[in-house]
Amino acid sequence: MKPFTRLDGLVAMVDRANIDTDAIIPKQFLKSIKRSGFGPNLFDEWRYLDHGEPDQDCSGRPLNPDFILNQPRYQGASILLARENFGCGSSREHAVWALENFGIRCVIAPSFADIFFNNCFKNGVLPLCLPVETMDRLFAAVEGTPGYRLVVDLPAQTVTTPDGTAFAFEVDQSRKQCLINGWDDIGLTLRHAEEIRSYEAQRRVAAPWLFA
Amino acid sequence: MAGKTLYDKLWDAHVVRTEADGTALLYIDRHLVHEVTSPQAFEGLRLTGRQPWRRNSIVAMPDHNTPTDPGFTRIDDPVSRTQVETLDANARELDLPSYFPIGDLRRGIVHVAGPEQGATLPGMTVVCGDSHTATHGALGALAFGVGTSEVEHVMATQCLIQKKSKTLLIRVDGAVGPGVTAKDIILAIIGHIGTAGGTGYAIEFGGSAIQALSMEGRLTVCNMAIEAGARAGMVAVDDTTIAYVKDRPFAPKDELWERAVAAWRELHSDPDAVFDRVVTLDAAAIKPQVTWGTSPEMVVAVDQAVPDPAQEADATKRAGMERALQYMGLQPNTPMTAIMLDRVFIGSCTNGRIEDLRAAAAVIQGRKVASSLKQALVVPGSGLVKQQAEAEGLDQVFTAAGFEWREPGCSMCLAMNADRLLPGEHCAATSNRNFEGRQGQGGRTHLVSPAMAAAAALAGHFVDVRTF
């Protein structure tokens, strides 16, 4: 996993609440058995005027001029602002793979759906929550300032605006360490293999039907 | 000290170790696997040279991409076919003992087939790379959906890294009226607390209306916990649970059964348990529900009208409503019963069980699908549901009325196979999501109960099943 420490990035926004994972990556792209290549299909139904299919070359497809991420000013963005309950719906990790592949390393919203939130940390993407009032300010700032950037500092747990205003955010310490170091969860867990085995041994005695 | 909630009990029984920040390593008893979210996880195992920790914890089957055409022999879409074949190959390579491929009568939507086989039992931790895993909580289990990285993590370690959720008790007290089903209860709950109302919580559904539900009904309710924002939903174990589990193929037998039942009897919240939040609903006030928008919380009773965004004070919400109405092609204040339908879909892990098919068939009995409808589809949740329905003659009721009777799978719930809506079409669906494009690009989904879907199919528009 790509480590995440400090990100100085161009900010894009999709000003909607309840953006679901079906919208982030429509289901036809879930047929892929790969983990990569989903970026061109991020927000596919909103982004293009035609219907997209897996394995299609997207470079010649008609873009929807009304979809905000198609505006030239947002090209190359690595930070995405959104509203409440971002990533709700299906558990598809493809949603995070698509964002990451598109170039988004940090999503900032007032709240996230649990599974999506979790999936982000497994892929070097930082989902962070800021209060609604702060979000309103940031949306207004991005709207009014082409080329608007933010600095997200994970070790310091701050988001800093160009005028130097810093907003603090919360993050679980173990998740933070994993992101900063780019650690693989499975490797970490397997260090506790002995404990897992001894738990298992006890359970086999207490509740043998679980192991049939 | 206060007593424990059901969630506390399930959690505590599965903690392998806890870190200083409260993050726990949670042991997983049952791992359900389907073809869509598993290929990258199997690939991850291969790349790192890891083996599954406990192969017999895995129950796997293809469901999302499988065709539903009667007697199909192959998957025409090459991308779908590759995905199903990849699961076949992975199951073969790892020699998974419980793999139900196409052609196996036990195959179905994992959330229907799992409980049906007794593969998900009370007291278990159950995960699946699918957000509707909460379904299995109906059995008094801790069940939740995970992403593909976590699928791989569970395969490799039999554990998950988890933080404990807060607890939310949703009590539905009293008795529902005739024609009001488990689906209406859960839609009413979501309408009440919103799609983010349960975010960060594990929900326990309780109260006399929940206790009165059959196991099928409880599975329907827990299925949509995720639509209320919660990863897990659950119901306490009682006689209904135990009677349901008894004699299922994976359920314990004889002396082990007795021991298991004794343990399962403890799986309820203690009377003095304290929840972080409690929400109560009056069952008698719940009417048959229909969604009008593109989020399950955009729901009203069938005798109401499409709401007017102008009445909404919150700007973000208002904008959401306006966008939803535009997508749905609906005008504010249109009576729900005036919405004309193009297709009707009865099936999915929410409402693809035998009881659901019986409820729909009971409404249809001898009548015909409206001629204005392009398609009415019944897709049983599993091969065994289909077989049972056929033994009861339900397939005859459906086909005589003009419904198509299909092979089991997810089908038009998410339209990964060939069953889908065309742009602009309105569909009465018994599934769980009405998101934009969910049932096909531009498709317009209205979520309802099986009885309401059946009545709507006969009328060609929504009708109040209570007076139909």
Ligand code: SF4
């Ligand atoms: S029936 Fe629908 S919701 Fe259920 S598992 Fe299949 S696609 Fe998901």
